[in-house]
Amino acid sequence: MRPHLWDPWATARTAPDRTAVVADDETYTFAELTGRADALADALRARGVPDGAVLSTDIPTGPRFFALVLAALRHGYGLFPIAPQLTALPGGPSLLTDANVVLHVTASAGAPAAAGPALPCPVIGDGELLAGAAGAPAVPPADAPPAAGHLVFATSGTTGLPQAVVRTRPARPYKGVAVAARYEAGLDRGPHLMANPTYHLGTLGPALYALQAGSAVVVQRTWSPAAFAELADRYAADSVMLSPDRLTALVTAGRAPRRPFRVVFHGGAACPPGLKRAAIELFGPVLHEYYGTSKSVLTQITTAEWLRKPGSVGRPLPGIRVDVTRDGRSLPPGETGEIGIRLRAADRGPSEAPVHATGDVGFLDADGYLFVIGRAGTPQELRTARLEHDVRLLPGVTDAVVLGADTPSCYVEHGTGAPFPDPVPAIEASARLHGLPAPRVVLAAAGSLPRTPSGKIRRAGLEGPAGAGKQGPG
Incomplete structure (x- = not known):
């Protein structure tokens, strides 16, 4: 299958009754999903939310969440999915300030899903937002098509309170995704099973890609290995993304669906080789590992490549350059140093430095495959990372x-x-x-x-x- 552009509105035109998102007893078709996305965008314009403004949301993963995501991407808004437990922390609301959020959209009218300190912006339920615009004349978008919407994420918070990472707003309007055969998504593929929260690029990215390419997304809201396998078989899922803890739980429990996946995405943290080999035995040679930051996915590696390069997270994606340096000097293959990335022009703003420090240390081998050792720091901390x-x-x-x-x-x-x-x-x-x-x-x-x-x-x-x-x- 040659790469081609596709988006949920294209699916809604060709297969309007095709299931788009399922979460527990909530189901939207592609026609319903895109219709709600357009209605949300109209309601935001009617409320006076300007083009390019950043919204935040704690709507649980499901049809209403994805409708808001698509509204932002297609109609030129930024969207910051944020976990309810973060906004409930004393310092949580500061993440919204850092991301310049102008409106928080929640599932329950008038208040975010979790009790906590006041947010630094107005709060509205998505249903209330739509109801407020009902009967009002449509507000046409600007004559010029809006720039593409964009997503804002928070860092994972392994060492403290997460930080908001504002990604660069693309200059070009949203046109969908280039469908690639290796990602096993499209009208001729089964659903993508989403077994993780949506509040990080690594977990939302594969699900959003599948949805844009024409696959349904099945959301597992309550985690257990047994329920995971049951959902995968019930909906004949072809792809899944697994965070480090989910992958570990499934390998430990020995639970895999009876019907094999076509691709199993995983990433987010270093995967011990012993665990990965066990996962390959469990799921077959379909694991697709990635490495990245909250700004962008940087490298990917297939199972076949990993078996040749155990422990690697792959080679850089097209347009991305990875440099390993020490004291400002690029290092030869095999030498450990700090990992820096040169992002694609579309992924960085005009004022951003071309090279972005990941905060990780590792090395490149002679074939350009990246190996991540741990976090950067002082020489003593680097020794600790090597021990880890x-x-x-x-x-x-x-x-x-x-x-x-x-x-x-x-x-x-x-x-x-x-x-x-x-x-x-x-x-x-x-x-x-x-x-x-x-x-x-x-x-x-x-x-x-x-x-x-x-x-x-x-x-x-x-x-x-x-x-x-x-x-x-x-």
């Missing part, structure tokens, strides 16, 4: 975090279905190799350490009682 990388390579480890460079603590998650070799001697040997003292080792069952909504281990949550676990191999 080494721990992930140990047999039976499903995830790991090392905190504290002077007196490190090593938190190790491991599977429970097979004997787990004592990792302490290997961890201590690796620490010595990197010039670190012997760390305190805390073992935990796979998936039991505190996580962010995007599925990463929440490092800040390991500094208190939430991080308590079993010390040593016992």
